[in-house]
Amino acid sequence: MSGIAGKGPLKAIRWIEHAAVVDVAGDIDLNTSPEFQQGLLRVLDRRPGKLVVNLAGVMYMDSSGVASLVKMLSRARRTGAAMCLASMTDRVRDIFEITRLDRVFDIYPTEQEALASA
Amino acid sequence: MNLAPGSPIRMTVLSTPAHLPVVRAAVEKVCELAGVDEQAIGGVVLSVDEAMTNIIRHAYDGHDDQPIEIELSVTDSALRIRLRDFGRSVDPAEIRSRELDDVRPGGLGVHIMQECMDSVSYEPAEGGGTRLTLTKRIAAQEELRP
Incomplete structure (x- = not known):
């Protein structure tokens, strides 16, 4: 998947059957969220049945990053893809709880649980 | 070592998103030295x-120069x-957080500040622009000593 993963916040994209698992790392803020969003868009353009965003490597996210994920969730729903977030650090989870978006996203403690979800 | 009251730290940065990580690191260190509760530092x-992001986007329309x-005291x-x-x-009366039930990107910064800080206030600054003051209560220095 050259051209999507490696540079910027998206470090790797793995395909597991019909699911695309995206490994994200670094800080997601106003500086990096455009690249983050573009990378996820390009993965969704490949029409996965499920998109799992693995956030284990993300130590910090602000509302710019959250906004990118809200846009991707909307896009995924339009294309019929399921979208899950997995392996959030406590600090990243905090912003989802503060903004109550933890009720909107399907969030799983591990990537395996996200992949196993319906 | 604690940060002594009455010795503000001042810095001026440009309105570029590239400076955000530098400011975050400085604020985190000041929080530690000031004795802000560890659980509250992230907020x-x-x-x-979020305040800087709003300034870059709205006060400066994305101009990065x-x-x-910033003053921390x-x-x-x-x-x-x-x-x-x-x-x-921006008219301070016009600054408000949006309804969270309206799930859409953007508009969350003011809500985040109000949730995480003890007070948030905007005022027009002399000579133009806006001054935003955020405060967070900390334990009294005496209480920090064993």
């Missing part, structure tokens, strides 16, 4: 980040953070 850092003045009971921009003034 303070996030609030300053404008000044943002400690009293016996609070950490006070002031951010001053020289951009388009």
Whole structure:
């Protein structure tokens, strides 16, 4: 998947059957969220049945990053893809709880649980 | 080592998103030295980040070469953070958080600041622009000593 993963916040994209698992790392803020969003868009353009965003490597996210994920969730729903977030650090989870978006996203403690979800 | 009350730290950064990580690191360190509760530090850092993001986007319309003045000061009971921009003034009465049930990107910064800080206030700055003051209560210095 050259051209999507490696540079910027998206470090790797793995395909597991019909699911695309995206490994994200670094800080997601106003500086990096455009690249983050573009990378996820390009993965969704490949029409996965499920998109799992693995956030284990993300130590910090602000509302710019959250906004990118809200846009991707909307896009995924339009294309019929399921979208899950997995392996959030406590600090990243905090912003989802503060903004109550933890009720909107399907969030799983591990990537395996996200992949196993319906 | 604790940060002594009455010795504010001042810095001026440009309105570029590239400076956000630098400011976050500085605010986190000041929080540690000021004795902000460890569980609350992330929220303070996030609030300053959101404030700067709003300045870059709204006061300066995305221009990345404008000044943002930041002052961090400690009293016996609070950490006070002031951010001053020289951009388009916004009527403080018009600044409010949006309904969270309306799930859409954007507009969350003010809500985040109000949730994470003890007070958030905007005022027009002399000479143009806006001054935002954020405060977070901290334990009295005496209480920090064993």
